[in-house]
Amino acid sequence: MTYLITGGAGFIGSNFVKHMLSKYPEAKLIILDALTYAGNLGTLTEELKNPQITFIKGDICDRQVTEQLFSEHTIDYVVNFAAESHVDRSIENPQLFLQVNVLGTQNLLDTAKKYWTEGKDDNNYPVWRKGVKFLQVSTDEVYGSLGDEGYFTETTTLSPRSPYSAAKAGGDLIVQAYGETYKMPVNITRCSNNYGPYHFPEKLIPLIIKNILAGQQLPVYGNGSNVRDWLYVGDHCKAIDTVLHNGRIDEVYNIGGHNEKKNIDIVKLVIKTIHDIMENEPEYRKVLKKQEVLADGTTDISWINDNLISFVKDRQGHDQRYAIDPTKISSELGWLPETFFDKGIVKTIYWYLNNQEWVEEVTSGDYMKYYEQMYGNR
Ligand code: NAD
Ligand code: TDX
Numbered sequence: 001m002t003y004l005i006t007g008g009a010g011f012i013g014s015n016f017v018k019h020m021l022s023k024y025p026e027a028k029l030i031i032l033d034a035l036t037y038a039g040n041l042g043t044l045t046e047e048l049k050n051p052q053i054t055f056i057k058g059d060i061c062d063r064q065v066t067e068q069l070f071s072e073h074t075i076d077y078v079v080n081f082a083a084e085s086h087v088d089r090s091i092e093n094p095q096l097f098l099q100v101n102v103l104g105t106q107n108l109l110d111t112a113k114k115y116w117t118e119g120k121d122d123n124n125y126p127v128w129r130k131g132v133k134f135l136q137v138s139t140d141e142v143y144g145s146l147g148d149e150g151y152f153t154e155t156t157t158l159s160p161r162s163p164y165s166a167a168k169a170g171g172d173l174i175v176q177a178y179g180e181t182y183k184m185p186v187n188i189t190r191c192s193n194n195y196g197p198y199h200f201p202e203k204l205i206p207l208i209i210k211n212i213l214a215g216q217q218l219p220v221y222g223n224g225s226n227v228r229d230w231l232y233v234g235d236h237c238k239a240i241d242t243v244l245h246n247g248r249i250d251e252v253y254n255i256g257g258h259n260e261k262k263n264i265d266i267v268k269l270v271i272k273t274i275h276d277i278m279e280n281e282p283e284y285r286k287v288l289k290k291q292e293v294l295a296d297g298t299t300d301i302s303w304i305n306d307n308l309i310s311f312v313k314d315r316q317g318h319d320q321r322y323a324i325d326p327t328k329i330s331s332e333l334g335w336l337p338e339t340f341f342d343k344g345i346v347k348t349i350y351w352y353l354n355n356q357e358w359v360e361e362v363t364s365g366d367y368m369k370y371y372e373q374m375y376g377n378r
Contacts, residue, residue: 256324
């Protein structure tokens with residue numbers, strides 16, 4: 001089988017590539033990624049040595065690129081991760097989000113339609129090659145924001161509130177339209193917030209880890225009461241694999257693990273976990289950028305505490321709460337999350353402590369410029 005994985009050099013896409021390689025060593029994986037600030041080949045160093053993988057640097061909006069790819073390879077599955085993914089950036093530049101998340105998706109659909117169909121049936125519908133499928137990786141944010149109660153199900157009305165989520169909803173709708181109008185075999189998955197290795201440090205958890213290690217303030221938007229429903233990225237990848245191979249055509253599947261946390265509680269947990277690691281395993285103190293040597297020759301860690309927290313201006317249109325009801329994927333396809341948050345977050349923090357070179361590499365480009373624009377010189 002040949003899989004086209006777009007956005008495979010980003011956070012979730014790269015974790016998915018790693019998952020697929022280890023689970024299906026015979027599969028051919030073609031990665032299409034524009035290598036924006038969020039995509040990094042350093043994330044795939046080992047994988048790119050594997051002859052099963054072909055990497056193509058290119059834009060999902062570029063018809064020439066997608067045509068060439070489909071004409072040169074017999075693709076069976078498309079898994080579309082490629083997107084502009086950061087809400088804060090979408091507030092600054094909505095048009096880019098529409099271009100990539102809507103028109104890029106449509107370009108992929110249309111190219112796939114051209115290469116996956118063989119004539120028309122009696123009712124004028126395209127006849128699709130057997131076994132092909134287009135899976136759109138989407139987000140719970142398309143459903144909007146919840147109050148204290150309730151969960152998003154697959155039938156919740158779409159009500160996106162940020163340019164990012166509006167663009168993702170637009171992408172979902174055009175996927176549905178291809179499913180209905182041309183009978184294209186599609187699925188849409190809508191997942192809650194992911195965390196884990198290779199998460200770009202503009203997003204809450206990796207940004208907090210990076211700032212703690214540097215002894216910098218931790219910017220919490222508003223009063224920190226917003227709730228997100230966190231899922232370990234490896235569990236998300238397994239869910240996508242499940243839907244891709246077993247999901248019913250045309251269906252939407254929500255993915256989540258009932259793991260709601262307030263932002264402020266996440267930040268405090270990360271501070272405490274890093275402090276505990278530094279206390280119990282002093283060899284990790286070398287990773288700290290803020291080095292103050294005490295009279296006894298040890299590195300001071302007393303400053304790793306809640307005083308690092310800085311409540312900053314709230315995000316415009318900040319969604320209050322997301323929470324997924326994953327009943328459909330669990331009961332229909334047997335998928336369940338495997339990683340408890342208390343274990344997953346510790347695993348993630350260790351990953352960052354052990355992979356500071358990766359963090360340096362991905363934040364060496366435009367990151368500092370973005371950070372200063374976004375947060376000032378805090
Ligand atoms: P990411 O920003 O880390 O990665 C996106 C990748 O897409 C990058 O490698 C980037 O270079 C690439 N890309 C961007 N524009 C492109 C273009 N025009 N052509 C080709 N490649 C392009 O994002 P992520 O967090 O890994 O998210 C992946 C997908 O999952 C997105 O569609 C996102 O909406 C969705 N999602 C993310 C989360 C989350 O918590 N991160 C949750 C639910 C759904
Ligand atoms: O510095 C920060 N301070 C802060 O308080 C940042 C970056 C975020 N936050 C808050 C905003 C959110 O309530 O933390 C929460 C999480 O923020 P992000 O990490 O930016 O994620 P979110 O906006 O929830 O969106 C993420 O999950 C759904 C992904 O970026 C999306 O791609 C995905 O669809």
